[in-house]
Amino acid sequence: MTATRTATLTSATVHEAAGRIGALPSAIKPVHPAMHVEGPAFPVRMPAGDNLWLHRAVYAASPGEILVIDCGGGFEHGYFGEVLAEAALARGLAGLVIHGGVRDARRLGEIGWPVFAERVCIRGTGKDPHGDGELGEPITIGDVEIRRGDLVVADTDGVVCVPADRAEEVRAASAARDEAEHGYISRLRAGESTLAVYGLR
Numbered sequence: 001m002t003a004t005r006t007a008t009l010t011s012a013t014v015h016e017a018a019g020r021i022g023a024l025p026s027a028i029k030p031v032h033p034a035m036h037v038e039g040p041a042f043p044v045r046m047p048a049g050d051n052l053w054l055h056r057a058v059y060a061a062s063p064g065e066i067l068v069i070d071c072g073g074g075f076e077h078g079y080f081g082e083v084l085a086e087a088a089l090a091r092g093l094a095g096l097v098i099h100g101g102v103r104d105a106r107r108l109g110e111i112g113w114p115v116f117a118e119r120v121c122i123r124g125t126g127k128d129p130h131g132d133g134e135l136g137e138p139i140t141i142g143d144v145e146i147r148r149g150d151l152v153v154a155d156t157d158g159v160v161c162v163p164a165d166r167a168e169e170v171r172a173a174s175a176a177r178d179e180a181e182h183g184y185i186s187r188l189r190a191g192e193s194t195l196a197v198y199g200l201r
C-alpha cells in the first residue's frame with residue numbers, strides 16, 4: 001500500500017523547522033482526530049471556571065483568527081461547546097485552542113469546526129461580569145508565550161505556536177523539511193534503510 005501525504009503544514013514539522021520551539025502542552029489535542037487548522041492567534045486570558053471572556057472573544061476576534069485560551073489553570077470545566085462553536089463559525093473564526101476543557105464533543109465533531117482542548121469535561125462555567133480577563137494581550141501556555149498574530153498550527157499531534165515575525169521563514173523551512181522527508185520516504189519505498197537514508201551507523 002502506498003500512503004498519500006497531506007500538503008498542509010504539520011505541527012511536528014513546524015516545531016522542528018522553527019528550531020524546536022513553540023510546542024504547547026501535549027495534552028492539548030483535537031476533539032476529533034481529523035481536525036486541523038493553521039492561522040493567526042487571538043490570545044484570551046480568563047478566570048478559572050468562568051467563560052464570559054470567551055463569549056466576548058468570539059465577537060472581538062477577526063475572521064480567520066484562532067482563539068487561544070488560558071483558563072487560569074482551572075481545567076475541570078467545559079468552557080466551550082456546540083453553542084459557542086456555532087457562534088464562532090458564524091463569525092468566520094478559524095478555530096479554538098484551549099488550555100482547559102470543552103464539552104458537547106460529539107456535536108463539536110458533527111459541526112467539524114476545529115477545537116483543540118486539554119480535556120473534555122461535562123462540568124459547566126459561570127459568567128461573572130466582573131471576572132478578571134483580557135482579550136488580544138500576550139498569554140503563556142506551558143512555556144510558550146502567545147501574542148496576537150503568532151502562527152498557530154494544530155493537528156492530530158497537538159499545537160505549535162511560532163512568533164509572527166518568524167512565520168514566513170518557518171513556513172519555508174517546514175516546506176523544505178517536508179520535501180526532504182518525502183525524498184527519504186521515496187528511498188525507503190525503493191528498499192533503502194533508514195540507516196542509509198539518514199547516514200547513520
Ligand SMILES: O=C([O-])CC(=O)C(=O)O
Nearest residue numbers: 079080081082083084125
Ligand atoms: O455555554 C457554555 O457554557 C459552553 C457550552 O456548553 C456551549 O457552548 O454549548
Ligand SMILES: [Mg+2]
Nearest residue numbers: 081082083104
Ligand atoms: Mg453546550
